[in-house]
Amino acid sequence: MDELGIIEEGVDWRTRLGQDIRDRMTDDILFSLQMKLQTTTSTTLIDLQKVAARIEERIHIIAIDYGDYLRRISLTKGDLEDSYPVLLNNFLHIRQQASIRTSVLLHQENKQGQIIQTEGNIQGISSSSMLPNQVTLDDHKEPSHPCGKDRISELPNDLFHHIMSFLSMREAVRTSVLSHWWVNRWTFLQSLKLDIDWFHMDREKFSIFVDKLLLSRDYADAPMDTFQLNSFAIDRVNCWISHAIKHNAKVLKFAEYERWEPFYLDPELVGLSSQYLKSLELTNVALDKMIFNPLNNACPALRNLLLKDCLMEVKEISSSSLKNLDIIDCSLINDLSICTPSLVSLRIKDQRMDNSSFRNSYSMFTTVTLIDASSVISMELSAIDRQFTFVEKDGSSPMFRNLRSLHLGVWCIADLFSPLCRYIRHSPILEMVTLKLSLLHWRFQLTEEHAKTLVGIRDGRGLHVDFDWY
Known part of the structure; x- marks a missing residue:
């Protein structure tokens, strides 16, 4: 095999790629990861060797030849080095x-x-990152001024918890120092919002804080409604998400640091099966079949699913309960089929205008096939590097019988708006069409004939046609 990966016909280049080369690439990625984190000894960090191996393995699978393999490895390393x-x-x-x-x-x-x-005595960790277990305030006295009387303590619990919900979790924990009555009152809050930015990206302190917080809530046997977590390269996240699922969280939001490799949800540690989960939002997460299957089959209450900047290695979304599905700025490794008979809103779009080398390292041209979207009212299919199509199931014609608002990307201009015409034909009550086009496409690819065709489509159905320029 030469440097461009050209080998004899019929032989897969992967079979000719020596393990020594793959190991060297993995070591190069590992070095870039270590440079980015500037540490390799912390027990709260993801095992970087496993992360590097996953990156190399993924690129090895999706690369079309040896040259493409090297290019994608270089893009990944370059992005890590640029973010240092x-x-x-x-x-x-x-x-x-x-x-x-x-x-x-x-x-x-x-x-x-x-x-x-404070609970525990951990050397080297400031008290601001710990949870108070009890407070010594023997000299605490009621304020002498009548306007300073503690009236909040007299409020009903529901109203008190509502007021506390406007505080961040870190601020809520700190209320324990106010008086004996306030100690651990925060543990009964049903909405947990945790952000590593509170600790200025210090992963050690943040991990200790979250571990102790969840332990304190367990002692109080407190219910959980919402669990929202912003993190960065902390392996404990798998356990924290599992904790939220086991405590019947109805809303789960998790975001990995955007300049880091997509967080790997380990199916051996996280089970997304839940009878209570209604809304799930994941940002910068790697999703494979093992972790995603429960969302299709074991979450009967799931209504809202938002995936942003995720790496999707799944081939099917087939939840029968989903009402709203958003796939934004995601990289698809495989063709994806969507069969969601209860879906009301569907968005598959790109918001990024820049060409991130990190995203390009996983860039693939894939097809998204809609199998059942009979209940969809609003739909946007504007993601780049995607081909969108649909297949009507027997007895489901017309496919988009409830669709009123349609937003399509530049792919719809092919063959004089042939894809657009097909969607319109299968949408009997469609009212609004928005086309997301670049000024570059409009100037160099759309002819006068395109313009006449679009006018004919608009007037023929009485549609309102708008443009979303970029």
Whole structure:
């Protein structure tokens, strides 16, 4: 095999690629990951060796030849290296903020002389990242001024919890220092919103905080309605998501740091089967068949599914309960079929205008096939590098009988708007059509004949046609 991956006809280039080359590529990716994180010893980090191996294996599968394999590896490494200055700035910001916080805390301690006891005594971790178990406030006195009376403590629990819900989880935890009545009141909050930005991307402190928070709620046997988590390269996330599922969370939102490899939801640690889950939002997550199947078959209450910047290795979305499905800026490794008879809103779109090398490393031209969209009222199919088609099931004609609003991408201009005409023919009550086109396509690819055809389509059905330029 030569440098371009050209080998004799009928022989798969992968069978001729030595394991030593693959191991070297994996090591190069591992080095880039280590440079990005600037650490390899923390127990709270994803096993970087496994991450590097998954990246190489995925690229090895989707590459069309040896040259494409090398190109995609280079794109991935380049993106990791380009993001290093961002993380360096974050690190410098952390050091600066830590210095300021230390000075403030020392000043407050000298001035007030109050001691806050925290659960556990972990060397090297500031008290701001821990959860208070009990507070020593023996000198606490009721304020003498009548306007300073604690009236919040007299509120009904439902109203009190509603007020607390406007605080971040970190702020809610800190209310424990106000008085004995406030200690651990936060544990009964049913909405948990956790963000690593609170700790300036410090993964160690954030992991300790979340672990202790969930443990404290377990002691209180508190119910959970919403679990929202923004994280960065923390392996414990698998356990935290599993915890939320086991505690019957109705709304689950998870976002991995956008400049990091898509987070791998481990099917051995996370089971998305739930009788209670109604809404699921995932950002920058790798989804394979094993992790996705329960969403199709074991989540009867699931109504809303939003996937953003995800790497989708699944071939089918077939939930019978879904009402709203959004697939935004996602990379599809395989052709995807969608069979969702209860779906009301469908969006498959791209919002990014830049050409991220990270996204290009997984870029594939794939086909999305709609099998049952008979209940859809609003639909947008504007993602690039996609071919959209549909297949009517027996007895389901017309396919889009409830569709009123249709938003299509540049792919619909082929053959004088032939794809657009096909969708319109199968949408008897369609009212609004929006075409997402680039000015470049309009200037160089759309002829006068295209314009006349589009006018004929509009006037023939009395449609309102609009444009979404980019």
